[in-house]
Amino acid sequence: MRSAAPKPVERLIEAFARLPGIGPKTASRLTYFLLRAPEGESLELAEALQEMRTHTRFCSLCFNITSNDADPCLICSDAGRDSSKICLVEEPLDVLALERTGEYSGHYHVLHGALSPIDGIGPDDLRIAELMGRLQDGEIQELIIATNPTLEGEATAMYIKQSMEGSEVRITRLARGLPSGGDLEYADITTLSQALRGRSEI
């Protein structure tokens, strides 16, 4: 690809274009917007990016993203929440989606993915062992599996259920209201609330 833009400009365009949902056109548009905007805009963005990298970590309990000075995270350390329930999700964004419903007040556990034989993602690549550890302390009474209604999400749910054979913990799955193939994070609040309320034992 030939480009008339100077190196530093091109570098930023390329960096933007690597982000999900951003094509080369949008990447150029963002770059030229920042070039024309007051210098403060760019500095603010650069600072925010740096802080995001250096001031965040995974919560050592639920593996959601938290700030460096809050581990366990705000949800895990909130005494007002129901510590007998864990809701199992694939990604941190799913926590946000479920929190938006206002329907759930238990804890979470973020797997950071789902089982996928084709992509070579096995149980060891996910935070499954850590989940099993949390389930052993006797406080948890219900595990709500809220992995995506995709093949990978279902396979993950199956694996978790098999691994928990003999456990006293009640295992539930979000209701069928969520059409298969979609991603949890895109579900609207009503659908997600209904799926949570209508969850059933598996």
Add this chain to the structure above:
Amino acid sequence: MPERERLYRAEGIVLSRRDFGEADRLLTVFTREYGKLEQIAKGVRRPSSRKAGHLELFTRVQLLAARGRELDVITQVEAIETYPHLSKDLQLVGQASYILELVKLFTVHGEVNREIYRLLVETLARLNSGDPPSKATRYFELRLLELSGYRPELFHCGQCQSEIRPEAQFFSYIDGGVLCPNCGREQRGVRPITLAALKVMRHYQRNPFSTASTARIQLQVHQELDHLMEGFFIFLTEHKLNSPRFLRRINQNTVTVIEEDKIA
């Protein structure tokens, strides 16, 4: 180009898919009419999408797509067959993934291969029907090799051409078949193959599935062939395979009955 030439209809099976853009998925579809294609399905990660459920793995679909400059865009899709049992059992998820992985590696972009397509459809149906997964897989492997021009030589030594006698032999990936004990001993990069495993390969190579699948095969022979075949496919495609590793991992700590045929 007039609008109607840009659109095409095809039947296919989704071989793999990955998230792309805001809510899209990039799919590799093996179609009966056009071979393996890269297509984009827009907005399918949104639960409101009516296409999403039809574009899952292990689904045979009828689709309408528009040719694009780089990627074809799926405009309509309808599932013809969903193989529901494949997604209800981890073992089958792994086995069916293995089939898709191999088809993806052995087919060339845009090259029609109706026989491999038919083999794929038949194999998914067999796995879904409750046939022992290892038998459906074994048959698939040997047919895929044959249809791709890699039919293993199982009757004559790949080096001295002498007839293979009923005894333990060697299997050579480079020669694409068995070597007699004399030649095999001298050779580097070959692996031993038991007489039982060789017999299974011959039996599956020579017979249609209905006949091939009637033979009882010991679990350890299947395991020997699992390793031999995985090695052969890695050698031929120069790619590591993810699904066999996944299967080994999930079978480590789940006590599921994998094999119906325990007795020889």
